[in-house]
Amino acid sequence: MNYWCVANTQPNAEDKALMHLLRQGFRVLLPKHLKRRSHARKVDWVPRPLFPGYIFIQIDPDNSPWRAIRSTAGIFDVVRFGEKPAPVPDQIIDEITARQDDKGLVKTHEGNSFKPGDAVRVIRGALGEFEALFESADDCDRVTVLLNILGRQVRARVEKDAVFAAI
Numbered sequence: 001m002n003y004w005c006v007a008n009t010q011p012n013a014e015d016k017a018l019m020h021l022l023r024q025g026f027r028v029l030l031p032k033h034l035k036r037r038s039h040a041r042k043v044d045w046v047p048r049p050l051f052p053g054y055i056f057i058q059i060d061p062d063n064s065p066w067r068a069i070r071s072t073a074g075i076f077d078v079v080r081f082g083e084k085p086a087p088v089p090d091q092i093i094d095e096i097t098a099r100q101d102d103k104g105l106v107k108t109h110e111g112n113s114f115k116p117g118d119a120v121r122v123i124r125g126a127l128g129e130f131e132a133l134f135e136s137a138d139d140c141d142r143v144t145v146l147l148n149i150l151g152r153q154v155r156a157r158v159e160k161d162a163v164f165a166a167i
Contacts, residue, residue, distance in 0.1 A: 002060045004029070004093050005085035007069055008076045014049045017074030024068060027058040031096050033106045036123060050106050054079075056093065061085060119166035120145060122158055131166055132156070 009017045018030045035048040049055075055075075059066040061084050069078050078085045099106045114120060114134035122130045122145060132145035135155065143160045146153045 001062065002058055004056050004058050004088040004090065005061075005066075006079045006088055007055050007057055008079060009053055009055055009074055010076050011053070013074035014052070014055055015074075017055050017072060020073045021055070021057060021069065021075075024072065026069070029056040029058075029093065029096065031056075031100070031106045032104065047105060050096070056088060059085060114143075114163070114165070120163045121166045122147075122156075122162055123164055132163075134163070 007017070014030055018028055021028045031050040032047040033050045034045040037044055037046050057066075057069060057078075059069075066078070066085060069075055080086055096106060101107060114137075116133075116135055118134040120132050120134045122132055130147055132147045133153075135144040135146050137143045137160060138157075141160055142157045143163055144155055144157050145163065147156055148154075
């Protein structure tokens with residue numbers, strides 16, 4: 001009976017663990033998403049693990065040598081209940097894989113899920129780091145936001161994946 005479990009990786013060793021587990025013949029899932037990185041006045045988007053420090057592995061706890069996972073390079077330990085790896089429901093794995101795009105990256109939000117008047121933050125482009133109010137979405141992967149500039153509300157169209165909920 002195969003099921004998915006989770007292993008805790010060593011710090012920043014998810015890719016290393018993935019490579020070694022695949023070499024051992026395990027079926028592995030390391031979901032990644034694009035994360036914003038700022039450095040030296042430059043902003044870019046880099047693929048990073050969706051769950052830092054964790055990797056999903058499909059095992060057969062009765063027949064496969066799953067204990068070998070614990071001594072794999074990059075792995076700290078397997079998340080367990082007692083002596084057996086804790087199962088991850090298939091629905092969770094299905095949801096993660098359903099959200100992956102053609103590059104294998106998980107889409108973590110929908111830019112047009114806002115309602116008119118919602119407070120948002122534009123996080124990149126010429127309007128990067130501006131607070132705004134969501135106005136509307138169009139069918140061309142762009143949204144219209146209202147910015148408060150010099151005491152006036154100004155409409156601006158930006159890419160929908162550049163808009164996140166204001167915190």
